[in-house]
Amino acid sequence: MKNRTLVVAAAIVDDLGAPSTLLAARRSRPEHLVGRWEFPGGKVDPGELPEDGLHRELREELGVSVELGREITGPHPEGWAITDRHVMRLWLARITDGDPVPLVEHDALRWLAPPELFDVPWLDGDVPIVERLRDVLLPAYQADVR
């Protein structure tokens, strides 16, 4: 896990206390990622705190401000091994300002409820994270549909 580049990303949800839907973003670049869905975010700049990098990326990519909730921790203390060169940390987040628009890096956004989570082709490394998030979203989703 050492020597991997740190990527920070957000599981943007409708509500931090009772999350039931998740915002997914479709990559528009680079070529090998085009059409795959992911969590908005990106690489942390040198000297930047991970959470600060995440707020910056979300402003740049979607034009939104967020409140961060708890971190969705992975199997490794460093985060989720999303590729053989990147490790990712991700936090729940709620939009506090702005309507999300795919400004750069993405060309589509979708709010997904648990039954729809796998209707989109996620990047391979994100699949175990989406499975974990399904468990996070299910209680509030099931309470809502009842």
Ligand SMILES: Nc1nc2c([nH]c(=O)n2[C@H]2C[C@H](O)[C@@H](COP(=O)(O)OP(=O)(O)OP(=O)(O)O)O2)c(=O)[nH]1
């Ligand atoms: N942002 C993000 N990247 C992901 C996810 N899953 C996944 O495998 N990746 C990969 C894709 C890229 O190879 C890498 C992140 O790079 P990036 O292109 O988003 O980062 P960045 O905006 O800072 O990129 P750069 O163009 O400035 O280098 O991690 C995900 O859910 N979100």
